Amino acid sequence: MATDANTTQLDGFVFPAWVNKMVLLGLASAGLIGGYVATVGFFATHPKVINVGHMPEQPVPFSHALHAGKLKLDCRYCHNTVDKAAHAAIPPTATCGNCHGGKDRVKEGATLAAVHLKSEKLTKVRESLESGEPVEWLRVHELPGFVYFNHSAHVTRGVSCVECHGRIDKMEVVYQAKQLSMKWCLDCHRNPDESLRPVDQVTNLGWDPQGEELKKVYDEELEKAFGHLGRSVVGDSNDLRLFYYDGKAGASKAGEFAVNPLVNKQNLQHVFAEKIFGEDPKLADGDGSGDISLAEALLYLKDCRSSPTRKDLGVLLKNAYKIKPKQNCSTCHR
Amino acid sequence: MATLADQLNDNTIEDPGTRAPLVLGGLDYQGITDTVADVAYGPAPPKAWFIVLGVSALLMGILFGCVGHLIMTGVGVWGNNNPVFWGWPIVNFVFWVGIGHAGTLISAILFLLRQNWRTSINRAAEAMTIFAVVCAGLFPGVHIGRVWSFYWLFPIPTEHLAMWPNFRSPLLWDVFAVSTYATVSLLFWYMGMVPDIATFRDRAKNKIQRVAYSVLALGWTGSARHWHRYEMAYVILAALATPLVLSVHTIVSFDFAVSQVPGWHTTIFPPYFVAGAIFSGFAMVVTLMVPARELFGLKNLITDRHLENMNKIIMATGLMVGCAYGIEFFIAWYGGNPYEQFAFINRAFGPYYWAYWTMVSCNVLVPQLFWFKFFRTNAFAMVGVCIFVNIGMWFERFVITVTSLSRDFLPSSWAYFTPTPIDIMMLIGSFGLFFTLFTLFCRFLPMVAMSEVKGIVASEHHAHDESEEAAAH
Amino acid sequence: MSTAESKQVIFRSLDDLEETPEFRQFVAREFPEGVENPPDGVTRRRWIQLMGASAVLAGVSGCRFENKKITPYAFRPEDRVPGDTREFATTIEWAGAVRPMYVTSYDSRPIKVDGNPLHEESGGSVPRGRQAQAVASKGTSDLVSQASVLDLYDPDRSRGCLEKVGREFESRTWADFAAAVGSLDLAASGGEGFVVLSEPTTSKAVSALKDRFAAKYPKARWFDYSPVNSDNEAAGLKAAFGKSVLPQFDLSSSEVVVCLDADPLGFHASSLKNSKGWAASRVPYSARVAHRPIGRYYSIESQFTITGMNADHRWPMKSSVIGSFAESLRLQVEKVREAGNPIDPVGSAEEQRVAILANELVYGINDITPSSSGKCVVMVGANQPAEVHQVAAVINELIGSKLVSYVSVPESASNLGSIGEAVEVLDSGVVENLLLIGGNPLYDAPAELGFGSVLAKAKNKIHFSMAANETTYQCDWHANMAHPFEVWTDSVAYDGSHCVGQPMIDPLFDSKSTVELLAMLVGESKTGMELVRGAFGDLAETDWFEAVHDGFVKGSASGATAVSQPVVPAGLDAAAWMAEDDSIEVVFTPSRLHDGRLANNAWIQEVPDSVTKVTWDNPAVVNPKTAKALGAKQNEKIKIEVDGRTVEAAVFIQPGQAENSIGIAIGYGRKKVGHIGGSIEKGIDPVGVDVGPLRTSEGWGMRNGVKATGTGSRYRLASTQDHHAIDPTGKAEIGSRWSRLIYEGTWESYEEFADTIIGGESKSEGAKSYSELKPDEEEKREHWPGHHHLHFENVDPIPREWKYSDEFKWGMSIDLNKCTGCNACVVACQAENNIGVVGKDEVARGRELHWIRIDRYMAANETYHNAGKILDDPEPRIRTQPVACHHCENAPCEQVCPVAATVHSDEGLNDMVYNRCIGTRYCGNNCPYKVRRFNYLNYSDAVTFVKYPWADKLSQDDISVKKLVNNPEVSIRSRGVMEKCSYCVQRIQNGKIKAKASGVPLGGDDITTACQDCCPTQAISFGNLGDKNSQVSKNHQDVRSYVLLEELNIGQRTKYMARVINPNMQWPVYVLGEDGEPTFLRYDQVFKEPSHHGAHGSHDGSGDHSEDGDHSKDGDHPKDGDDHSGDDHSKDGGEKHEKEELK
Structure with missing residues (x-):
């Protein structure tokens, strides 16, 4: 229907008026729906949502709350290879048999009473002890096949079970408490200070000293790491008579410390900074001058020791035992 | 001194005094709109259109069949091996991205340079760019070993991994460059087409055409405000698209230049690749325009002068590419690096000598024919040369990629690459995809930018000239 | 999700619904099946509710966990740490070839094999930093031992015993087998008609059981046969010394070693010890300290072996004439001994070479502290006939070689002799019951015996083997043999030490060991361990545990026995090897598949051959000139015919292969192996070609005078290097480039370098060793061979911000x-x-x-390289x-x-x-x-x-x-x-x-x-x-x-x-004369050695100054455009060093 040459009137198709409102409405709803899908998608695929909360029903209803919580059994009684190998091995049925052996066990004259002989919850344990076939537990914490996590590397350096497994001593049925995603692990590898604790407290899941108690722990660790340095800090910054003494050279008088031959005044500050503050000496750089004067070091040490935080304890442990969590890919992937 | 009349029937006559008319056949505004609209609304398209569409759709089917088989089986279906880790798919990718650049050059750079002859071919050229980038984008997408993890290439902050892509890698620059190129040229092409689509909308015959074109025309009324905004937007986009012509193929050349494979590791690559891109792009434009203007009767709009200008550009860029070949050999000899020296001797006399000499003959010798006006204006001659040029440019990418990889530092790792049927089918299939899209474009979208051509049509000036002539007597 | 009996529950709220069991299960399952059609037993309406409610939550927690089991022990062994690896010592024996091993097990699953570090063969005094530690962690091993763990987990192993019913095999248990053997009533009439054809074994437990077997079945016949054997060597040495002995070689302080078709570093029973000795003899630094030159190795062989690749001089020669060459060498050695001093080499290249060999064998090459060192030895390959071994024994005795000693071994019949006898007995049709232990005689028996037809004559045939092979399919019963890692075994290693093979894991499939089978036949019910422990005599408990821990009884290696004057063999013509002779010989070379039993081992099949780099095949290796003569081309087949039987093998053109000599590896082309080695039923074509038809009893190692013609039919060899025929441009570049990749220099240049750099005392008083340079002489740490060193320091282009x-x-x-x-x-x-x-x-x-x-x-050497005739060099060198x-x-x-x-x-x-x-x-x-x-x-x-x-x-x-x-x-x-x-x-x-x-x-x-x-x-x-x-x-x-x-x-x-x-500078080298005709020049005329102070060639032009002189000195190579050779540097460089020294 070619229109004739000269009259070019606009009789072509023109959208009805309501189309304008419709387009605005459409854009707005598209935005909303899009936003909704994005947020649900983000949270739905968030590792915390996907990983946390896996609680399979085990063949034997073993309660950590009872054994580790109430009875205060140490984790390493059952998971005895946690500080020796990559896997914190699930105990053999024989370990359960020590108490639930089902037979009165005579050991060095002490009759070991068989606990819950008849409980039908333990039928599988007894069957396993008879038949030698293992109890088929269900895996709770599952890392992908290409990730090589090593328990002993963490447990022997002061990372407690609670950091990754949560308060498992309060769980009736074990569930995965933390997301254990790569970002989650890297966050801790990048600043491990809050997660470090003295090695002997690793299986004490409830260990969370505050205030005075934390101060006592801090001093103990300071002493263990750097000898008597911490006990008596005297003098002010210029005629300082505090010297670094690592316990070998004999102390001349009580309260007086002999100079450690290796350390002269100039690099005492360096030794101090390097020993205590590790990579980020800026913690003690009060006046922002960039370098830490001895006074600032002492000042920092004082308030550290006066009201230490878990982070300070972490920095101290990191330096005392040369804990340098690696961030190379081959640490976990190979 | 050719008069205007002579130029009206053959506008390739060079007469510095007058500006050769770019629209022949005395078409006025109405005539221009009718010739272009008839392509879409005219009687059924010519039988050839159906044949081309049918064949290319079949080839496209083969392509996607091969892609499916590739994703299910693995990259091993191609001929790639160790050390030739990149084979035909990367050659095809560089080939198609290269072809795209001429379209943007014509529509953006020539627009800024006020080369009026570009108006009647810029729409089709820009369309060719989009379709070439579609073909190009497909190859690196399916080329990677684990296709289902391609999204790791994009910097998405995830809660899982806390991992960023490696921003030092030219492949990542490729991802950004090619996707930017696709979006900008798509936007530039579509925005430029809005007035013409509005014309199509007003001529719509049935419901579907009316609704479709109306939606696409974004409510264009041709009011002064619309034109004002359109002109401003067009100039801005042309300005934005201009650097793309040079940057995208520079980054594609970085895929090779950044590495240290002898034969790749030369700084001549960026200009050499850009010249090659424009060279093969124009060749493809000419290859498309000559049959298209015959089939769809656009000879008055896409005149011989347009084709001649393009042929001149082809010859110029052909010489640049030839010069780049020479420079590569000189630098290899002058640099004194034994591995580079052998890389180029091996190209010319090694097992791939046939590919090298095909490349040189197609890219350097054949375009010399364009010194003669006959070849520049005769339809068959010009298409023949352009097809050779594109063959030569495909071989150039093949020679660069495969020959250098097959023999580099340690002779014990030398190997020979042979393509597999899947390689061959995917190459032909990619042409199928390209021509399918182009044939659909010709039928359903305005092939020539009517609004712009009207801006430069001679007859309106003609009326103006007559008065001058009258005044002169 | 069956909920048939679920009550009608009114759905009130989402939480209420959520608590229902089927909902939790529905959500918990990762991929709910049958989402499209409603699960049975649930009403449509209820299903919509479920889908509706779960759509959001399931979507959110859709990818819940797939329940995986952890199964700990019921009773964990004392020191077992789950997830940790532990190493145990054991041994593997393949028909007499014994390998003491150290196997790493992960949770008691063997996954990695290494050599036994405590055993002399694979461990011992290898100069290695770690050796000082108390427990050397792993010993050395060869590629076949490394791959042996894959055979344990071979899916084609039989799962249990098989009985042939009609034409098909049906699976049976060991109890069925025992019953069937019982019903055969073998002991009737003292084992009349009962024949055992077993693969030989050095196991003392088996030989003890054999005696008890003979006692129980006096009339039974027992034959030992293995295609891979050292019968010729045993016969040769028995003829020489009158008693059966086994030579033990110690090459660690060798000066000159001449290998006649021998491959001590490759296919040799103690290749690990030889390799260790070879390496120790050539450490330049410790040679300087010990004031002796590094060892010089000559290899006269037809094939290109690993020893040939690493020899200082390699002389290709047809295997069939090496015997006569050995005789002429013996005569020359006697002449040199009588002359009292080295005879200077004159005459043709061959005569000069024999003269040089004889001089060096008698007087050694240690001119620093000359003495008739006796540190030279002649070794002979197993393929050579007995007389050649005898001649070598005579030569070694003449030159007073201290590198070889002899160990007495029990007398044993020759393998080929016993298989011949066995075939006669079988052919006589008197055999009722035939028990085959291991082996695969149908595949590898000598061709002329026609074992296949003869085997059918035995009535009840039992084959005791690890997997069903060609022989098993002709038998009635297949008893499943266990892999050595699954059972107790014992064996005697090459040096005579008595080794224990303890199991790493319980048998994966229903299988038993040889000792258990023999015990069953003899009617004893002892376990495998008791039988094996019995063979160790009255070892105390602790000694037994120590032997099991170490893998062998310490000190049980048999000491050397005195040997009498070796008898000179008659009948060797000393001149035959020099005569013109264009008869074609085929040599059956030893193969990594041993006798074919390892054909299903994918790792062995795929590792490229050391020389040809061919995988998954045994090509016929032919010299380029011979190939042209026979009309055979690369990647085409050649037909070889012996006594009317033909074999078609793919051709591999190998420069350096002796002319008129075709080498094909044995053990390939088997038809019934498995999914790797090929199996006709499964439609997997065999790997390589079976050379069995060509091997007859007398032509066992090699056969001269065979007919061979190229067939022209294509056959694609899969090689990992030079996939395609390298074109001239490529060959020329390889020739000039390899010397920039593998740096090499002669012992003279090393000595000269060490003297001038470390300087001071002359050679005689024993120059200081290089590492005695004091730290402050750090800047003197030059590089050797110097002319390759970059003369600019690399700078770190990217300043590193992380440290x-x-x-x-x-x-x-x-x-x-x-x-x-x-x-x-x-x-x-x-x-x-x-x-x-x-x-x-x-x-x-x-x-x-x-x-x-x-x-x-x-x-190729320079003359052939420059003339572009690289393939024509008869003696190319190979570097790896x-x-x-x-x-x-x-x-x-x-x-x-x-x-x-x-x-x-x-x-x-x-x-x-x-x-x-x-x-x-x-x-x-x-x-x-x-x-x-x-x-x-x-x-x-x-x-x-x-x-x-x-x-x-x-x-x-x-x-x-x-x-x-x-x-x-x-x-x-x-x-x-x-x-x-x-x-x-x-x-x-x-x-x-x-x-x-x-x-x-x-x-x-x-x-x-x-x-x-x-x-x-x-x-x-x-x-x-x-x-x-x-x-x-x-x-x-x-x-x-x-x-x-x-x-x-x-x-x-x-x-x-x-x-x-350490080449001999007078050694004549075949070169291409100016007139294009092959002639010969002295070694130092061909390979010019730039003194280490020579051109610090700029890294690009280094090609033309490289040691092997592949470009003549004046650097006429066209590519070498820049004439700036490094000489000018060296002059000042040279003086600079001298000046410092003189200060």
Whole structure:
């Protein structure tokens, strides 16, 4: 229907008026729906949502709350290879048999009473002890096949079970408490200070000293790491008579410390900074001058020791035992 | 001194005094709109259109069949091996991205340079760019070993991994460059087409055409405000698209230049690749325009002068590419690096000598024919040369990629690459995809930018000239 | 989700619904089946409610967990730590070839084999940093031992006993078998008609059982037969000394070793000890300290063997005339001894060479402290007839060789003799019951005996073997033999020590050991352990446990016996080898498949041959000239005919192969093996060609005068190097480039260099050793051979903002002077790192996955090279170089990976993260060494996002058996992922963690890589470069140390050490004269040696000054445009050094 040459009137198709409102409405709803899908998608695929909360029903209803919580059994009684190998091995049925052996066990004259002989919850344990076939537990914490996590590397350096497994001593049925995603692990590898604790407290899941108690722990660790340095800090910054003494050279008088031959005044500050503050000496750089004067070091040490935080304890442990969590890919992937 | 009349029937006559008319056949505004609209609304398209569409759709089917088989089986279906880790798919990718650049050059750079002859071919050229980038984008997408993890290439902050892509890698620059190129040229092409689509909308015959074109025309009324905004937007986009012509193929050349494979590791690559891109792009434009203007009767709009200008550009860029070949050999000899020296001797006399000499003959010798006006204006001659040029440019990418990889530092790792049927089918299939899209474009979208051509049509000036002539007597 | 009996529940609220069991189960299941159609028993309305409610939650928690089981022990053994590896000693014996081993088990599943570090053969005094530790961790091993663990998990092993019913085999248990054997009533009439054809074994338990067997079945006949045997050597030495003895060689202080068709470093019963000795004799530094030259090795052979590749002089000669050559050598040695002083070589090239050999054998080559050293020896290959072994024994005695001693061994009938006898007995039709123990006589018996037809004559035939092979299919019963890792065995090693083979794991399938079978036949009910322990005499409990722990009884190696004057063999014509003779011989070369039993071992089939680099095939190796004469071309078939029987094999043109001599490996072409080795029923074509038809009793090792013609029919060989015929341009470039990749120099130039640099005392008083340079003489640490060294210092292009750990700096050093190219490291790496096998077609396409590629370069001498006739050089030299990832500090691959799948660790490792890789393969392109490997297809049958259901090559349960060999410490790579050498990063990480946990700081050498452990010559050393006294740091400081492609400035962490060869400068070398006619010149006229002070050639022009002179001095090579040769540098450079010395 070619229109004739000269009259070019606009009789072509023109959208009805309501189309304008419709387009605005459409854009707005598209935005909303899009936003909704994005947020649900983000949270739905968030590792915390996907990983946390896996609680399979085990063949034997073993309660950590009872054994580790109430009875205060140490984790390493059952998971005895946690500080020796990559896997914190699930105990053999024989370990359960020590108490639930089902037979009165005579050991060095002490009759070991068989606990819950008849409980039908333990039928599988007894069957396993008879038949030698293992109890088929269900895996709770599952890392992908290409990730090589090593328990002993963490447990022997002061990372407690609670950091990754949560308060498992309060769980009736074990569930995965933390997301254990790569970002989650890297966050801790990048600043491990809050997660470090003295090695002997690793299986004490409830260990969370505050205030005075934390101060006592801090001093103990300071002493263990750097000898008597911490006990008596005297003098002010210029005629300082505090010297670094690592316990070998004999102390001349009580309260007086002999100079450690290796350390002269100039690099005492360096030794101090390097020993205590590790990579980020800026913690003690009060006046922002960039370098830490001895006074600032002492000042920092004082308030550290006066009201230490878990982070300070972490920095101290990191330096005392040369804990340098690696961030190379081959640490976990190979 | 050719008069205007002579130029009206053959506008390739060079007469510095007058500006050769770019629209022949005395078409006025109405005539221009009718010739272009008839392509879409005219009687059924010519039988050839159906044949081309049918064949290319079949080839496209083969392509996607091969892609499916590739994703299910693995990259091993191609001929790639160790050390030739990149084979035909990367050659095809560089080939198609290269072809795209001429379209943007014509529509953006020539627009800024006020080369009026570009108006009647810029729409089709820009369309060719989009379709070439579609073909190009497909190859690196399916080329990677684990296709289902391609999204790791994009910097998405995830809660899982806390991992960023490696921003030092030219492949990542490729991802950004090619996707930017696709979006900008798509936007530039579509925005430029809005007035013409509005014309199509007003001529719509049935419901579907009316609704479709109306939606696409974004409510264009041709009011002064619309034109004002359109002109401003067009100039801005042309300005934005201009650097793309040079940057995208520079980054594609970085895929090779950044590495240290002898034969790749030369700084001549960026200009050499850009010249090659424009060279093969124009060749493809000419290859498309000559049959298209015959089939769809656009000879008055896409005149011989347009084709001649393009042929001149082809010859110029052909010489640049030839010069780049020479420079590569000189630098290899002058640099004194034994591995580079052998890389180029091996190209010319090694097992791939046939590919090298095909490349040189197609890219350097054949375009010399364009010194003669006959070849520049005769339809068959010009298409023949352009097809050779594109063959030569495909071989150039093949020679660069495969020959250098097959023999580099340690002779014990030398190997020979042979393509597999899947390689061959995917190459032909990619042409199928390209021509399918182009044939659909010709039928359903305005092939020539009517609004712009009207801006430069001679007859309106003609009326103006007559008065001058009258005044002169 | 059956909820048939669920009550009608009114759904009130989402929570109420959520508590219902089927809802929790519905949500908990990861992929709810049958989502489209409503599960049965649930009403449509209820199903919609469920779907509605669960759509959101299921969507959210849709990917819940697939429940995986953890099954700990019921009773865990005392010291077992789950997830940790432990090593046990054991032994493997293949028909007399014994290998003491150290097997690593993961949770009692053997996954890796290494040599026994305590045994003399595979451990002992190899100069290696780690040796000083109390417990040497791993001993050396060869490629066949490394691959032996794969046979344990071979899915084609039979699952139990089989009985043939009609034409099909049906599975039976051992009880059925015992009953069937009982019903045969074998003991009737004293075992009349009862014949046992067993493979020979050195096991004392079996020989004890054999005696009890003979007592029970007096009339039964027992024959031992193995195709791979050393009958000729035994016969030869028996003829020489009158008693059966076995030679023991100690090459560690050898001066001259002449190998007549012998391959001590390759296929030899004690190849590990020989390799160790060979390496020890050629360490230049310790030779200087001991004031002796490094050993000089001559190899006169027809095939190109591993020893031939590494010999200083290799003289190709037809195997059939080597006997007469040995005789002429003996005569010359006698002449030289009578003359009292070396006779200077005159006459034709051949005569001069014999004269030189004789002089050096008698007087040695130690002109520093000359003495009739007796440190020379002649060795003869097993294929050679008995007289040649006898002549060699005579020569060794004449030259008073101290390198060979003889050990008395029990008398044993010859293998070929006993199979002949067995066939006669079978043919006489008197045999009722035939028991075949191991072996595969149908496949490998001598051709003329026609074992197949004769076998049918026995009525009840039982074959006791690990898998059903060609012979089993002709038998009535198949009893399932256990793999040596599953049962108790014992054997006597080459040096006579009595070895224990303790089981690593309970038998995977219903199988028994040979001793258990024989005990059953003899009617005893003792267990395998009791039978084996019985063979160890009255060892006390503790001694027995110590023997089991060590793998052998300490001190049980038999001492040398005095031997009488060897008798000279008659009938050897000393002149025959010089005569013109164009008869064609075919030599049946020893093969990695032993006698064919390892045909189903994919690792052995796929590792490239040391010389030809061919995989999955046994080509007919032919000299180029002979090939032209026979009309045979590369990748085409050749027809060989012996006594009317023909065999068609693919041709491989090998320059350096003796003329008119065709070499084909035995053990290939078997028809009934399995999914790897080929099996007619499963439609998998056999690998290689069966040479059985050509092998007759008298022509067992070789056969002269055969008819051979090229057939012209194409046959594609899959080789990992030179996939295609190299064109002239390529060959010329290889010829000029290889000397820039493998640095090499002569012993003279090393001595001269060491004297001038270390300086001071003249040679005679024993110059100071290089490492005695005091630290302040650091700047004197020059490089040798000097003319390759870059004369500019590499600068670090990218200032590093992150710093390397100061604690660990991993690096590797590969000593090319020790590497023999034996491929043991390639298979060890494959076993340790779960490297896949790709198959013949993919290797042909260049997609093999080995992480170490042993590069092999063939170089003709200068005259042939310049004339462009590289293939015509009769004696080309072959150099090998293992290349793996160099973990570059400024790695080209790390810059270009778009997803950061390969990144650098702060300890200097280039980490390849398989799970992050998406497979763009740019890293592979940008690696100058091309050592990255890509999983093009589904080689490892791993789970991928999408794949065809038929993509896996094996059935699921076969895959589960095959997967048991994988090392759980290394992730499996699916298709589309790049992989490469990781410096055994799993060993590094575990080593560091164990050291940290135990508090003992990690020593520089404590962590070893798999290739380092197994290398027979300990050429590879890996360790912490940060620790100055680790072995690798010392090697990196060594004067011979250099970096491959150093000019690329990418900070490689692997360094090579230059090779020192000790050629005889007067040795005549065949060259192409000016007139194009072959003639000969003295060695030093052909290979001009630039003195180490020579041109510090600029790195580009170095080609023309390289030691092997592949360009003549004046550098007329067209490419060598720049005339600026390095000479001008050297002059001042030279004086500079002298001046310093004189101060």
